[in-house]
Amino acid sequence: MCLTIVPLSLLVWAVSAVSQLEEMSDYKNHPCVRPCTDGAPPMRCEYRWTVELYYTLSKACFLCPFNLTDCSRPHCVPADGTSRAVLTVNRALPGPGVQVCEGDEVIVHVRNAMDTAAGTTIHWHGHRQRGTQLMDGVSLVTQCPITPMATFRYRFKADDPGTHWWHSHSGLQRSNGLYGPFVVRQPPSRDPHSALYDLDLPEHVMLLADWLPELTESRFPAHHHDDGDNKPSSMLINGKGAFAPLTHPDTGNTTHNQSYYYTPYAEFKVSPGLRYRFRVISAAFLNCPIQFSVDSHNLTVIATDGSSIEPVEVESVNLFAGERFDVVLKTLDQASASLRNYWIRARGLADCGEKEAHQVAVLRYEGSAQPPAAAAAAADDDTLKETPDRKFYVAMEFNKVDNFHFDHPELYPLSALPREKQFYSPQLNHISFILPSAPPLTQFEDLDEEAVFCSTDSVQTDCRSQFCECTHRLKVGLGEVVELIIIDEGVTFNVSHPMHLHGYRFRVIGMDKLNDSTSLSAVQALDEQGLLRRRLRRAVYKDTVTVPDGGYTIVRFKADNPGVWMLHCHMEFHNAAGMGLVMQVGEASQFPPRPARFPTCGRRLLTQYNKCGSALYFPPGLCFPEVCVPPVGQPSVPLGLCSPPGLCSPVVYVFHQVFVPPSSVFS
Numbered sequence: 001m002c003l004t005i006v007p008l009s010l011l012v013w014a015v016s017a018v019s020q021l022e023e024m025s026d027y028k029n030h031p032c033v034r035p036c037t038d039g040a041p042p043m044r045c046e047y048r049w050t051v052e053l054y055y056t057l058s059k060a061c062f063l064c065p066f067n068l069t070d071c072s073r074p075h076c077v078p079a080d081g082t083s084r085a086v087l088t089v090n091r092a093l094p095g096p097g098v099q100v101c102e103g104d105e106v107i108v109h110v111r112n113a114m115d116t117a118a119g120t121t122i123h124w125h126g127h128r129q130r131g132t133q134l135m136d137g138v139s140l141v142t143q144c145p146i147t148p149m150a151t152f153r154y155r156f157k158a159d160d161p162g163t164h165w166w167h168s169h170s171g172l173q174r175s176n177g178l179y180g181p182f183v184v185r186q187p188p189s190r191d192p193h194s195a196l197y198d199l200d201l202p203e204h205v206m207l208l209a210d211w212l213p214e215l216t217e218s219r220f221p222a223h224h225h226d227d228g229d230n231k232p233s234s235m236l237i238n239g240k241g242a243f244a245p246l247t248h249p250d251t252g253n254t255t256h257n258q259s260y261y262y263t264p265y266a267e268f269k270v271s272p273g274l275r276y277r278f279r280v281i282s283a284a285f286l287n288c289p290i291q292f293s294v295d296s297h298n299l300t301v302i303a304t305d306g307s308s309i310e311p312v313e314v315e316s317v318n319l320f321a322g323e324r325f326d327v328v329l330k331t332l333d334q335a336s337a338s339l340r341n342y343w344i345r346a347r348g349l350a351d352c353g354e355k356e357a358h359q360v361a362v363l364r365y366e367g368s369a370q371p372p373a374a375a376a377a378a379a380d381d382d383t384l385k386e387t388p389d390r391k392f393y394v395a396m397e398f399n400k401v402d403n404f405h406f407d408h409p410e411l412y413p414l415s416a417l418p419r420e421k422q423f424y425s426p427q428l429n430h431i432s433f434i435l436p437s438a439p440p441l442t443q444f445e446d447l448d449e450e451a452v453f454c455s456t457d458s459v460q461t462d463c464r465s466q467f468c469e470c471t472h473r474l475k476v477g478l479g480e481v482v483e484l485i486i487i488d489e490g491v492t493f494n495v496s497h498p499m500h501l502h503g504y505r506f507r508v509i510g511m512d513k514l515n516d517s518t519s520l521s522a523v524q525a526l527d528e529q530g531l532l533r534r535r536l537r538r539a540v541y542k543d544t545v546t547v548p549d550g551g552y553t554i555v556r557f558k559a560d561n562p563g564v565w566m567l568h569c570h571m572e573f574h575n576a577a578g579m580g581l582v583m584q585v586g587e588a589s590q591f592p593p594r595p596a597r598f599p600t601c602g603r604r605l606l607t608q609y610n611k612c613g614s615a616l617y618f619p620p621g622l623c624f625p626e627v628c629v630p631p632v633g634q635p636s637v638p639l640g641l642c643s644p645p646g647l648c649s650p651v652v653y654v655f656h657q658v659f660v661p662p663s664s665v666f667s
Contacts, residue, residue, distance in 0.1 A: 024075070025090060027098075033100075037187050042104045043104045044104070045098070047107070052087070055086065056079040057077070057081070058077070065263045068264055071264050079211070080235075080236060080263060081244055081246055082213045087177045087178045095177075095179065099181070099183045099185070100158045101187075104157075104184075108154045111150070115148070118170070119170055122178075123137035125182070126160065126164030127156070128160050135156045139169055145170055162305070162306020163326055167283070171217075176217075179209070197275040199276050200277040204268055204276055207239070208283065208319065209235060209239075210232040210235050210357060213233070230286065231357075235352070240263065240361070246261045268344065270363060271331065271366045272331050274330075276330075277302075278329055279324065280319065282322060283321075284321040288351055289320050290349070291349060292317045295344075300327060301313075311328075318349065354511075356539070358540065380537055384539060385536075389476075390480050392474055392485070393523065394429060395520035397488075399425045401425060403423060406423040424492050426577050426579035428579060431454065432467070432578030433580040437601075440564045441563050442591075453472075454470035472582070473581060478562050483509075484555050484567075485554050486545075488550065489519055494549050496549045502567070503561050504561060507540070508553065510535065511553045512551050514550055514551050516550045518552075534554060563586070566580055
């Protein structure tokens with residue numbers, strides 16, 4: 001018989017390695033994750049963490065995302081589908097949650113297994129560490145960094161209730177994945193807002209983060225020492241999301257059953273008719289405010305940074321780096337929510353807005369169907385080709401001119417009024433929009449096209465210094481790819497306008513704030529120099545978009561829906577005062593036919609012109625003796641315009657051309 005002698009040191013190492021692998025838990029079922037009740041004794045909540053340099057979509061992921069169930073395997077970190085190195089605790093992103101009750105003892109053993117010779121620490125963001133200051137976890141301030149292969153034990157009493165989080169406080173490690181949730185709950189009797197929600201579930205803690213396609217350590221030196229890019233193009237929600245489709249290694253395909261291969265989104269399950277408390281944390285690390293919202297649901301904000309506030313109902317919440325907000329989401333009733341899912345949206349602002357960094361998760365109603373895999377990241381199409389078929393510059397501004405609807409150039413001109421009574425006309429390309437007398441979609445033949453419609457090319461007046469109005473139109477051919485560069489000149493007010501296009505969803509391919517103010521000519525010059533950045537891959541679809549004050553937004557759409565469609569500011573007062581235009585797509589012969597007995601209006605109106613060039617509309621059988629209003633200093637010219645003889649009535653002016661009234665029109 002032969003015996004193999006195994007050295008004791010190797011045996012100890014082998015047992016230790018197995019033990020460490022077994023201890024790489026996500027702690028989702030930790031006994032301290034429990035309802036907090038009055039009179040219950042505090043618990044000892046112990047965790048063992050291993051910090052290491054890891055990788056997304058590693059061998060632990062098997063065939064993720066081509067087999068989505070593989071994405072949920074232990075140690076699989078899919079992130080947004082970009083392969084890159086990451087720093088993890090227990091091979092999870094975000095790291096394990098610490099969810100305890102007020103008064104519990106928290107003990108976390110942190111082992112530094114990074115093979116980069118880097119030290120680390122863990123900071124408990126939001127916990128004040130009263131009496132346990134040494135546990136604050138700030139490298140070289142409250143403790144020495146945990147050196148490689150060493151272990152440090154954090155131990156403190158969880159006496160600060162609320163939504164907090166933990167993260168590395170050494171170098172740039174937090175930006176590479178070293179973060180996770182830290183929640184200290186209270187019994188309902190001590191929570192001032194417990195009556196506002198039915199459920200506060202541990203799985204409804206949400207971490208939002210900006211995300212780079214590589215280790216941050218390579219980005220920051222490039223930015224600080226050269227002209228490197230430090231703007232994120234992606235985001236994560238609870239460590240998950242979709243950025244770019246992946247190619248199947250065996251088939252070479254990026255799609256299956258007409259759906260793209262994307263890494264999975266985070267999911268949050270709910271049932272109809274209940275009120276859920278969501279704890280939302282911004283783990284952002286750049287200048288990246290994050291706008292958080294849930295489609296078709298309002299949110300009631302009840303706490304921020306661990307402190308209760310007076311409840312306020314909102315449609316969205318903006319979170320800056322490190323902020324936390326607790327919100328109550330009331331789910332829809334069974335009839336409304338049947339078999340429906342809704343997108344949870346995180347939209348990056350400021351630096352994150354430059355590349356339109358965003359991410360979504362799924363609010364999954366019990367019993368609802370699976371969402372389409374690529375619904376949040378629409379597949380590219382020919383709207384994103386290099387050069388559009390048509391391009392228009394549309395500038396918006398509050399024009400400082402006498403608007404004869406609101407000002408009298410002699411009695412109360414704008415210049416003579418106090419500021420609080422001055423009306424600055426909201427316009428597009430310095431033209432106020434007015435509606436025609438009949439709908440062009442169904443009664444195009446009843447309108448004199450030349451007299452009714454105008455554009456900046458047809459206007460013969462300096463509309464910057466004089467008030468102009470007409471039925472402002474941009475005309476494009478059916479099937480053309482159209483690009484609109486919408487500019488908020490921002491000279492008069494600091495207002496960002498939400499612009500809405502009827503009849504279409506458009507791709508938002510560019511957006512930037514250039515300065516406090518700008519101009520159409522300045523933006524056009526930048527464009528001609530190739531300085532307007534365009535995202536021509538996976539650009540988001542919208543039908544309403546904000547244009548930053550002193551900046552621009554670029555949208556694209558394929559004009560495949562013939563007709564006449566409004567483009568207007570969605571602030572009602574601005575729209576009503578003329579901040580809009582119409583997009584005519586195709587010729588009138590390509591419009592859908594008017595159904596029989598479809599209601600009409602303003603028909604059979606004849607157009608005549610006086611010697612001032614303004615258009616007069618009047619019905620047949622009426623005679624309009626009138627006096628043309630000539631330019632200042634010229635004599636009036638009597639002019640009789642009649643349709644078939646019969647009745648006569650006083651003239652009524654309806655100006656359908658761009659009309660610049662001289663001051664004598666009011667005399």
